Amino acid sequence: MAKVCMVERDKKRKRLQAKNASKYARLKEIVMDRSLPIEERFEAQLKLNKLPRNSSKVRYRNRCEVTGRPRGFYRKFRMSRITLRELASLGMIPGVIKSSW
Numbered sequence: 001m002a003k004v005c006m007v008e009r010d011k012k013r014k015r016l017q018a019k020n021a022s023k024y025a026r027l028k029e030i031v032m033d034r035s036l037p038i039e040e041r042f043e044a045q046l047k048l049n050k051l052p053r054n055s056s057k058v059r060y061r062n063r064c065e066v067t068g069r070p071r072g073f074y075r076k077f078r079m080s081r082i083t084l085r086e087l088a089s090l091g092m093i094p095g096v097i098k099s100s101w
Contacts, residue, residue, distance in 0.1 A: 001067050001068060001069075002063065002064075002067060002068030002069055002070065003068075004068075006068070006070075007063060007068040010060060010061050010063055012054065013054045013055075013059050013060045013061075014060055016052055016054045016055040017054075017055050017056070017057060017059075017060055019055070020051055020052070020055035021055075023051065024048070024051060024055060024056070027044045027045075027047055027048040027051075028048065030044035031044050031045050031048060062075065062078075064078070064079045064080035064083055065078045065079055066079055066080075066083045066087075067079075067080060067082075067083055069082070069083070077093065084096075
């Protein structure tokens with residue numbers, strides 16, 4: 001199990017990201033638009049810098065839904081490799097079977 005505080009911190013980042021997503025995208029679009037005057041783009045960049053750092057997408061860490069483990073994460077199943085193997089062996093994940101060759 002991961003530390004509870006780390007899992008909660010990531011949940012907070014996810015909430016902030018969802019809250020500021022439209023504002024972040026709008027400002028980012030203005031900054032990247034080369035047809036706009038440089039002053040307007042610079043103002044948009046300053047506003048973008050004033051948004052909370054934790055509202056950025058890159059600050060969020062994918063974690064296992066069951067254990068909170070941050071490494072060995074499978075996006076398709078939203079869980080870590082260890083949990084995936086345990087649940088697949090028990091037959092609790094539909095469509096996943098143990099391979100043998």
